[in-house]
Amino acid sequence: MNKRISMLFTITAVAVMGATLFGSTYTQTQIAGQSLDMTQMDVDVIEQIHQMGGLQLVMPQAFAETDCGALADTGRNVVEFNLTGESVELPIMGGKTYNAMTFSGQVPGPTLRVTQGDVVQMTLSIPADEVTGHGNDMHASQMTALAFDSVNPGETSQYCYIAESAGVFKYHCSGVHLIGMDQHVFSGMYGIAIVDPANGYKKLMVEKTSGSGELDRQFYDADALEFQLQFNQLYLNEDGNYDAGAMFQHHNSATVVNGIQFGYVPNMLHNILLKGDANKNIFVAQPWNGLELEHMQSQLMYVENDQHVRLFIENHGNEPLYFHIVGEILDRVTQGNRVQSAATETWLLGGSQNMIVDLVFDEPGAYALVNHDYAAIYTGGIGLFVAGDPFGLNPRLIDAGILTDAVPSYAYALGNPSDAVPPMGANSIAHPAVNIHGLYTDDVVSEMKDAGMIPLWEVIPTLPPVP
Numbered sequence: 001m002n003k004r005i006s007m008l009f010t011i012t013a014v015a016v017m018g019a020t021l022f023g024s025t026y027t028q029t030q031i032a033g034q035s036l037d038m039t040q041m042d043v044d045v046i047e048q049i050h051q052m053g054g055l056q057l058v059m060p061q062a063f064a065e066t067d068c069g070a071l072a073d074t075g076r077n078v079v080e081f082n083l084t085g086e087s088v089e090l091p092i093m094g095g096k097t098y099n100a101m102t103f104s105g106q107v108p109g110p111t112l113r114v115t116q117g118d119v120v121q122m123t124l125s126i127p128a129d130e131v132t133g134h135g136n137d138m139h140a141s142q143m144t145a146l147a148f149d150s151v152n153p154g155e156t157s158q159y160c161y162i163a164e165s166a167g168v169f170k171y172h173c174s175g176v177h178l179i180g181m182d183q184h185v186f187s188g189m190y191g192i193a194i195v196d197p198a199n200g201y202k203k204l205m206v207e208k209t210s211g212s213g214e215l216d217r218q219f220y221d222a223d224a225l226e227f228q229l230q231f232n233q234l235y236l237n238e239d240g241n242y243d244a245g246a247m248f249q250h251h252n253s254a255t256v257v258n259g260i261q262f263g264y265v266p267n268m269l270h271n272i273l274l275k276g277d278a279n280k281n282i283f284v285a286q287p288w289n290g291l292e293l294e295h296m297q298s299q300l301m302y303v304e305n306d307q308h309v310r311l312f313i314e315n316h317g318n319e320p321l322y323f324h325i326v327g328e329i330l331d332r333v334t335q336g337n338r339v340q341s342a343a344t345e346t347w348l349l350g351g352s353q354n355m356i357v358d359l360v361f362d363e364p365g366a367y368a369l370v371n372h373d374y375a376a377i378y379t380g381g382i383g384l385f386v387a388g389d390p391f392g393l394n395p396r397l398i399d400a401g402i403l404t405d406a407v408p409s410y411a412y413a414l415g416n417p418s419d420a421v422p423p424m425g426a427n428s429i430a431h432p433a434v435n436i437h438g439l440y441t442d443d444v445v446s447e448m449k450d451a452g453m454i455p456l457w458e459v460i461p462t463l464p465p466v467p
């Protein structure tokens, strides 16, 4: 064997050995559901690496436990953020379920909204019957990485930090001492914190041309109707379990927006209103169509024309997000508290990156938001905004007695989906109504009913027929 071939052989052998030793073990460890015993980690190094799945992540802990008492005495506003780590079964497209891991029974987890300079008091509780420990790495924090670790079942842990930087920030489970972090995140343990700028948002300037074609500038007040859109992927096997092998190869099984594939597309009611038949689909893909799906039935997002709309967008996934709205231009893109672009067609977000998009929908119509990666579009990365009254429904809804007067968006009749509506901030315009929509456990749904959000699946059958 000549030297070159011998060298190639050696490299190949090492690669094969590596795959055997690490790859397969990793998959088993991950899928088995996180029971790696850290007390066993003093064994020899190879065995240790073997147990961890071929990779020992040597990095500081994600955050330190800080003195919540001292921060509470500073006079700053303290915001409590309480989460529980819960494994539950949740639906996926096609009538199946998957073994989800959640913060507080929903995917994504609850959104935290604070103002720059506030103290966040984050408390993570893990129920005693939970199958694994969980942690929470909040990207909005900047802390010495010391004491905080994953929380064991039956225990609670707390840390505090000052939200110093404005913007959108992901939070996610950090696994059990970082092990299984990928499984926990892709199974649903992610969410966002919105940190509003201390001086509020800037007003929006949109360049247009006037009637005679001359350049004109229109200004919109900083107050806006707001939505949150969190993109991610699922990597599931046929049994609805996380498939680490698929993740390592970037072979996702679904693209999700706020946890759901095709969650913001027309449904049965829209079919009836526009086509006179519940079964005549308007859109190419309407998997979450019927009222029997309750809070999982797809819903649309409604905005007014000539209204300042603000979108908080996070890419939680492994794949890039090429965010685009079909038929619209992103009037302003902000990251952190800095404007990155204006009047742009598409903006790219890498993994764990975010932006705030400000825009105005000028004309009545239906506008699809997409990840303009075609593989993402056709696996669920698409949803619809409906601006104004493009279908002329106002007179029909008034005739039916559902509305008393013409309204500037269908949100006044149907509400906007709860999982796309962030908590209110100082520059938020209130949504006319909010309907219960999202990847929620039944407990979360009943809390939302108590909070006055609309269960459309109960309300719609009681409405008079629309002529």
Ligand SMILES: [Cu+2]
Residues within 6 Å of the ligand: 085, 101, 133, 134, 135, 173, 174, 175, 184, 185, 189
């Ligand atoms: Cu976890």
